Every structure is written in C-alpha cells, then in structure tokens.
Amino acid sequence: MTNATQPEATLDERQPSQVELDRRAFRRKQNARSLLISIASTIIFAVLVWLLLINSPGWSDVQRSFFDLDTAISSFPQIIVGLWLNIQVLFFAAILVGIFGSLLAIARTLRGAVFAPFRLGAAIYTDFFRGIPLLLVLYLVGFGVPALGFTERLPMQFWGTIALTLTYSSYVAEVLRAGIEAVHPSQRMAARSLGLGYSKTLRLVVLPQAVRKVTPALMNDFVSMQKDVGLISVLGAVDAIRAAQIEVASVYNFTPYVVAGILFVLLSWPMIRLTDWYTARAQRREQMGGQV
Amino acid sequence: MSEHTSRPVLRVTGVHKKFGDTAVLKGIDIEVARHEVVVLIGASGSGKSTLLKTVNLLEGVDDGQIFLQGDDITDPRVNADRIRARIGVVFQHYNLFPHLSVLKNITLASRNVFKIDKATAEARGRELLRRIGLEEKATEYPDRLSGGQQQRVAIARAIATEPELLLLDEITSALDPQLVGEVLDLVGELKQSGSTIMMATHEMSFARRVADRVIFLSQGRIVEAGPPEQIFDDPQQPETKTFLSRLRAAEPGA
Numbered sequence: 038m039t040n041a042t043q044p045e046a047t048l049d050e051r052q053p054s055q056v057e058l059d060r061r062a063f064r065r066k067q068n069a070r071s072l073l074i075s076i077a078s079t080i081i082f083a084v085l086v087w088l089l090l091i092n093s094p095g096w097s098d099v100q101r102s103f104f105d106l107d108t109a110i111s112s113f114p115q116i117i118v119g120l121w122l123n124i125q126v127l128f129f130a131a132i133l134v135g136i137f138g139s140l141l142a143i144a145r146t147l148r149g150a151v152f153a154p155f156r157l158g159a160a161i162y163t164d165f166f167r168g169i170p171l172l173l174v175l176y177l178v179g180f181g182v183p184a185l186g187f188t189e190r191l192p193m194q195f196w197g198t199i200a201l202t203l204t205y206s207s208y209v210a211e212v213l214r215a216g217i218e219a220v221h222p223s224q225r226m227a228a229r230s231l232g233l234g235y236s237k238t239l240r241l242v243v244l245p246q247a248v249r250k251v252t253p254a255l256m257n258d259f260v261s262m263q264k265d266v267g268l269i270s271v272l273g274a275v276d277a278i279r280a281a282q283i284e285v286a287s288v289y290n291f292t293p294y295v296v297a298g299i300l301f302v303l304l305s306w307p308m309i310r311l312t313d314w315y316t317a318r319a320q321r322r323e324q325m326g327g328q329v
Numbered sequence: 330m331s332e333h334t335s336r337p338v339l340r341v342t343g344v345h346k347k348f349g350d351t352a353v354l355k356g357i358d359i360e361v362a363r364h365e366v367v368v369l370i371g372a373s374g375s376g377k378s379t380l381l382k383t384v385n386l387l388e389g390v391d392d393g394q395i396f397l398q399g400d401d402i403t404d405p406r407v408n409a410d411r412i413r414a415r416i417g418v419v420f421q422h423y424n425l426f427p428h429l430s431v432l433k434n435i436t437l438a439s440r441n442v443f444k445i446d447k448a449t450a451e452a453r454g455r456e457l458l459r460r461i462g463l464e465e466k467a468t469e470y471p472d473r474l475s476g477g478q479q480q481r482v483a484i485a486r487a488i489a490t491e492p493e494l495l496l497l498d499e500i501t502s503a504l505d506p507q508l509v510g511e512v513l514d515l516v517g518e519l520k521q522s523g524s525t526i527m528m529a530t531h532e533m534s535f536a537r538r539v540a541d542r543v544i545f546l547s548q549g550r551i552v553e554a555g556p557p558e559q560i561f562d563d564p565q566q567p568e569t570k571t572f573l574s575r576l577r578a579a580e581p582g583a
C-alpha cells in the first residue's frame with residue numbers, strides 16, 4: 038500500500054507563496070488595529086472612572102481617611118512584619134494541607150470492605166469541613182481547643198495554622214479525589230500487571246497523573262488560602278490585618294487597611310498569573326492532542 | 330534450570346470462570362512449553378481475553394488450577410504481585426504511562442519491583458529500545474509516538490524484566506493496518522529469541538506464521554487445538570470450519 042500524501046518540503050525551507058504573504062500582511066494589519074482599539078478603550082474607561090471618583094461629593098473625605106500617604110508610610114513597617122507571619126502560616130499550612138488532603142483523598146478511593154470505616158470517616162470529614170465557615174473553625178479551634186487544657190499555651194498562629202489546614206484539606210481532598218477517579222482504570226491494570234503492588238501503583242502511576250489533571254484547581258485553592266490566611270487575625274495573632282487594625286485604631290485613619298489589602302494582592306498576584314498561564318498551557322496541550 | 334526443561338512454563342487445568350450467571354470459561358486445559366508460541370483464536374466473546382486475564386491474576390478463577398513453572402498461582406496464599414512480576418502482558422490498547430518518558434516506562438518495573446539500580450536498568454532499557462528501533466525516542470513521552478511505536482514500547486516494557494511467560498491480547502487490533510506489520514515483526518523476533526508466548530489475535534496469517542500451536546476457543550471451551558497447518562488447512566471440527574470460512578469471507582486477504 039502506498040502512502041497517499043507525498044512528502045512535502047517543510048515550511049521553513051520553502052519560500053511562502055504570494056497568497057500566503059498577502060494573508061500574513063492582512064493578519065498583521067488586523068492585529069495592530071485591534072491592539073490600538075483595546076488600548077484606547079482601556080484608557081478612556083480608566084479616565085472616566087477616575088473623573089467619576091474625584092468628582093463625587095465625598096471624595097475628599099474618602100481620600101483623607103483611606104488614601105493618606107503619610108499614614109501609609111508610617112504604618113508600613115508594622116504591616117510588613119505582620120505579613121511575614123501570614124507567609125509563615127501559609128507555608129506550614131500549605132505543606133500540612135498537601136499531606137492531609139492527599140491522605141483523605143486516598144482514604145476515599147480505597148476499595149474493599151475492610152476500608153469501609155476509612156471511606157466513611159473521610160467522607161464525613163470532607164462533607165463537614167466543606168460546609169462549615171472557616172471563621173467558625175478558627176473560633177472553635179483557636180478558643181475551644183486550648184480551653185480543653187491538653188497543651189501548654191501555644192501562640193495563636195499555631196491554632197490558626199491548624200484551623201486553615203482542617204478546612205483546606207477537605208477542599209484539596211475533593212479536588213484530588215476527582216483527579217484520582219479521572220485516571221483510567223486501565224492505567225492501574227497496566228501497573229498491577231507489571232507486578233507493582235497497590236500502594237506503589239498509587240504512588241508511581243495514579244497520583245502523579247491525578248495531580249497533573251487537577252493542578253489548576255489546586256492552584257486556585259492555594260490562591261484562596263493566601264487570602265484566608267488573613268483571617269487568623271480574629272484570633273488575635275498579630276498578622277498583617279491585625280497590625281493594620283492596631284494602626285487604624287491609633288491614628289483614626291483607614292489607610293493601613295488599604296496598605297494591607299495591596300500587600301495581599303501583591304502576595305497572591307504571582308500565583309494567580311502562574312495559575313492562568315498553566316491552565317492556558319494545559320488547554321493548548323489538550324487541544325493539540327485532540328487533533329492527532 | 331536445565332532439570333526443569335521438560336516442565337511446562339504454563340499449565341492450565343480445568344479452569345472455569347463466571348461473570349455473574351454467565352459462564353465465560355467452561356473447563357479450559359492448556360499447556361505451554363518453554364519457547365513455545367501458543368495462539369488463541371475464536372469469535373468475539375469466546376473468552377480469549379478472560380483466559381489471559383486469569384493467567385495474569387487480573388481475574389480470579391471459579392474452579393480449576395493454573396501453574397506457572399509448577400507453582401499453583403491460583404492458590405489464594407500466593408503473593409499475586411510476585412506472580413504478575415514473572416509474567417509480561419501487553420494489552421490491545423497500549424496503556425503506556427503518559428506521565429513517564431519512554432525509558433521510564435520501560436524501567437519502572439525493573440527499578441520498583443526488582444530493585445535494580447538506575448544505571449543498570451536504564452542501560453538495559455536503552456538496549457531494548459535499540460532492539461525495537463526506537464533508541465532516539467528514549468526521552469520522548471508516549472503521546473508523541475505513533476500507535477505502532479507505542480505498542481512496540483509496551484512490548485519492550487513487558488519484556489524488560491525478562492518474564493517467564495508473555496501474554497499478548499490482540500496487540501494489533503487498535504492499530505492502523507500499515508502499523509500492524511512492525512508490531513508483528515517484533516513478536517516474530519521475540520519468538521526467534523526464545524520467548525514463551527500465549528497470545529490472542531485476529532491476524533490469521535500471522536498466527537499461521539508464528540504459532541507452534543493454535544487453540545480455537547468457542548463459548549468458553551477449547552474446540553480444537555493443533556499445529557497451525559492442521560487448524561487452518563485441515564480443521565476437524567465443524568465449528569472451526571464455520572469460524573474460519575466466515576473469517577475468510579470477511580477479509581479475503583487473510
């Protein structure tokens with residue numbers, strides 16, 4: 038049987054035809070035009086919003102109490118110190134969530150009657166902690182558990198980390214479980230037929246593929262956690278928000294909150310961009326696979 | 330080793346298998362000798378895949394015994410993972426691990442089941458890749474390979490740990506016709522090099538070329554077994570005749 042398509046010269050070896058050159062010129066012109074339009078419309082929109090804002094009746098009051106440069110500068114050091122605490126809590130909570138969330142997800146996907154209690158326990162856990170507001174978990178863990186008196190007095194950021202871990206593990210477990218179930222059963226079978234046992238199959242074949250499938254969703258959960266780590270301030274831990282609150286109370290000006298807000302946005306921004314980039318790349322890959 | 334040469338690599342005796350109420354295997358007896366290639370043929374649903382799965386312990390049996398080199402592998406006390414590690418399997422769909430490179434696919438079992446060190450396993454993996462003509466694809470991921478190349482890698486993965494028995498289940502039926510040849514050639518080469526193989530296939534011309542023995546299955550029973558010339562040119566059972574003539578009518582090339 039002969040191949041129907043003749044071998045062609047690759048595109049970069051060939052000089053493109055006039056038709057193709059015309060098409061490319063047209064596309065370039067088209068792109069330049071839409072770029073100009075989008076820049077112009079963005080500028081016009083921004084100016085309109087700005088004009089609306091500064092011409093509003095209460096603008097000068099708002100400016101004084103929310104956007105005061107001197108207050109921003111004077112409160113900045115304390116807020117940065119507080120943010121460092123947020124980052125530390127985030128770091129440990131993320132690691133704990135990774136471990137605990139994976140264990141929960143695995144428990145939920147175990148098969149066989151022996152594991153029924155694990156499955157049930159994990160299911161009840163995830164249902165409960167996905168339903169209960171994080172704020173309540175913080176109060177219960179932060180004020181309730183120490184009151185039991187099992188432990189020495191521990192810093193509030195410790196209990197904050199525990200509360201965040203409890204809640205976010207349930208989110209992450211659900212995401213991971215979806216990933217594990219999306220790995221085709223034939224992959225397990227192929228691994229088992231090579232002589233890999235249950236846990237090696239899980240670790241070397243199923244989990245790596247599952248994590249890959251749900252990476253964008255996991256990154257999203259991480260971004261949410263980056264913000265929610267600010268909630269530990271309700272326990273009295275002096276994080277960025279609590280530090281801002283202290284400043285607000287002493288200078289009777291809300292600018293420190295704005296400073297803290299901007300810092301939180303800056304903190305999560307790289308991760309947000311990374312998530313977008315990764316999701317777009319994964320989508321491109323899949324579409325490429327679809328054409329083959 | 331030499332004292333066992335007379336012992337069959339695989340002995341299946343009186344194997345029964347049911348799925349729910351349907352009996353899929355109804356008393357199968359097969360022996361496969363060392364270096365022998367046994368080909369299973371039969372209509373769709375006749376139980377070929379099920380038989381191969383029971384031999385690899387991916388399905389349990391409802392009665393009968395299966396011996397691998399004399400060990401009763403249907404004994405519930407055996408370690409199923411150890412048994413599976415001694416048998417190589419290739420399925421119809423190439424089932425390579427998409428998150429691992431070609432070389433990592435091939436060395437996964439060597440390193441994690443047989444605990445062979447990385448350098449040795451990879452050297453051996455590259456050697457295998459050279460043998461199947463895919464040396465330059467070692468670091469590629471499976472989805473960058475053609476179907477025929479993927480299936481050859483799957484075969485390399487199955488033989489990387491030098492299994493005592495190789496099970497192949499319709500390894501060419503998901504392939505475009507022009508890719509079938511390269512995969513079958515590789516199986517022919519394995520036979521030359523002395524592998525012990527039990528395979529299910531619909532490629533009758535290939536079965537005739539490579540088989541030492543052909544077994545015709547119908548509705549979970551062995552209807553007829555013998556050397557390929559006998560089964561294909563002079564079948565004794567009416568059922569075998571009907572099956573083969575239908576097949577020839579369907580594809581005159583075979």
Ligand SMILES: Nc1ncnc2c1ncn2[C@@H]1O[C@H](COP(=O)(O)OP(=O)(O)OP(=O)(O)O)[C@@H](O)[C@H]1O
Pocket residue numbers: 348349353371372373374375376377378379380499
């Ligand atoms: N997991 C299962 N559960 C229920 N029935 C099954 C299962 N696997 C196979 N069967 C049934 O067992 C019978 C034999 O199937 P098997 O896959 O062994 O046939 P086969 O000879 O390999 O067919 P083919 O040539 O189409 O691959 C079929 O009737 C099939 O429907």
Ligand SMILES: [Mg+2]
Pocket residue numbers: 377378379498499
């Ligand atoms: Mg089959």
